[in-house]
Amino acid sequence: MLALAQLANSLGDGAYLVCSALYFTRIVGLSATQIGFGLTLGWAVGSVAGIPLGHLADRRGPKGTAVLLAVATAVAVGSFLVVRSFVPFVVAACLYASCQSGLSAARQALLAALVDKAERTAVRAYLQSTVNAGLAIGAGVGGLALQVDTRAAYLVVFALDVLGFLAAAAVLRGLPPVPPVPVTTTGGPVFAVLRDRPYALVTCLNAVMLLYMPLLSLVVPLWIVQRTEAPRWMVAALLVLNTVGVVLFQVRVARRVTGLDSAARLVRRAGFAMLASCAVFALSAGGSAWTAVLALLVAAVLQVLGEMMLASGAWEIGFDLAPADKQGQYQGFFGTGVPVARMAGPLLLTALVIGWGTAGWLVLGGVFLVAGLAMGPAVRRAARRRSAVGV
Structure with missing residues (x-):
């Protein structure tokens, strides 16, 4: 049922992600700068609201809470249908990002409550495979709307996304009841995660590695068009390769995680894989079309491998280091890496890679490697703190 709920809203999200930029420019009449500012501010607010x-x-x-936030997200998506100017767009973007971040945190807390500790990472991998499959199908629907390119077609896509979140809310209602965590009277801070420095360090390292997120959607397409001789259809080919790879192999990769030590090792290996990916992406420039295509394919394979290893290790780390009675706020904090990557990643990575070229790719790969290597000591420190305070 968790997977069905994820599938329901990822179908609509896939179509929304494909069509939203053109809808806001062609139908609403916003400029690219206005859209970028609105979405950046929205994800900044969302990263704070998740806690x-x-x-x-x-x-x-x-x-x-998950049911309520799924409905609220449907309302936020629906509000885009009546947006006609910049300020309402910014308000809708903030509402949408906040509801999405909160929904993600509530879902992780729900998973932690319903699934045995030893199985959480495996279940999370299964859910991720489902999400990617839904996004791929939804993107196909969005592609049809782009081909039609009419106001009605775009409105249908947004309506489908609204229905997807409402369907997810309906499915979540059918899950077993989960009682709230009893309120303690120890006098500790309400948002204890903000005082947990070792967990904050782990979260920051994960956020750094999540900077891979804008690569295939923004940086690599620009790189292919501006710096390589590869045909433009390689942009779509690499996205398909990534999606299919996660759908087919994420669960298998997650089986390597059996605890915090194995999770940290997998994140470290993800750092090496991402470094190798960046180096091969750099090699795709300056050669023939065929050598560029080969380099891009190899780099994309290394990238999706690193992505799957990072995800599997990070899920275990995020769940296992969080106190059982505070999974919601801890997952909300750990999940801030996603909106931060969406907010800061495009600007940072385009300036680094497109501006610096090969050197930029190598610097980015080095950042991934350093963050991956640092995760092991950071996890061990956080685990010692957890043992010391008895959570």
């Missing part, structure tokens, strides 16, 4: 909304899931119950 209190995750805390709400702890205190009011993750199931009811």
Whole structure:
């Protein structure tokens, strides 16, 4: 049922992600700068909102909170249909990003409550495979809307996304009830995660590695067009390769995780894989079309391998280092890496890679490697703190 709920809203999200930029420019009439500012501010607000909304899931119950936030996200998507100017667009973007971040935190808390500790990473991998499959199918639907390129076609896509989140809310309602965490009277801070420095370090390292997210959607397409002789259809080919790779192999990669030590090792290997990927992406420039295609394919394979290893290790780390009675707020905090990558990644990576070329790719790969190597000591420090305070 968790997978079905994820599939329901990822189908609509896939179509939305493909069509949203053109809808806001061609139909609403916003400039690219206005869209970029609105989405950046929205994800900045969303990264902060995930923590209190995750805390709400702890205190009011993750199931009811997830249902409420799924409905709220549907309302946020629906609000885009009536946006006609910049300020309402910014408000809608903030609402959408906040609801998405809170929904993600509530879902992780719900998973932690319903699934045995030893199986959480495997289940999370299965859910991720489902999400990618839904996004791929939804992107196909969005592609049809782009081909039609009419106001009605875009509105249908947004309506489908609204229905997807409402369907997800309906499915989540059918899950077993999960009682809220009892409120303690120890006098500790409400948002304890903000005082947990070892967990904050782990979260920051994960956020750094999540900078891979804008690569295939933004940086690599620009690189292919501006710096290589590869045909433009390679942009779509690499996205398909990534999606299919996650759908087919994410669960298999996640089986390597059996605890915090194996999770940290997998993140370290992800750093090496991402470094190798960046180096091969750099090699795709300056040669013939065929050598560029070969280099891009090899780099994309290394990238998706690193992505799957990072995801599997990070899921285990994020869950296992969080106190059982504060999974919501801890997952909300750990999940801030995603909006931060969406917010800062495009600007940082385009300036680094497109501006610096080969040197930029190597610097980016080095950043991934350093973050991957640092994760092991950071996890061990966080685990010692958890043992010391008895959580």
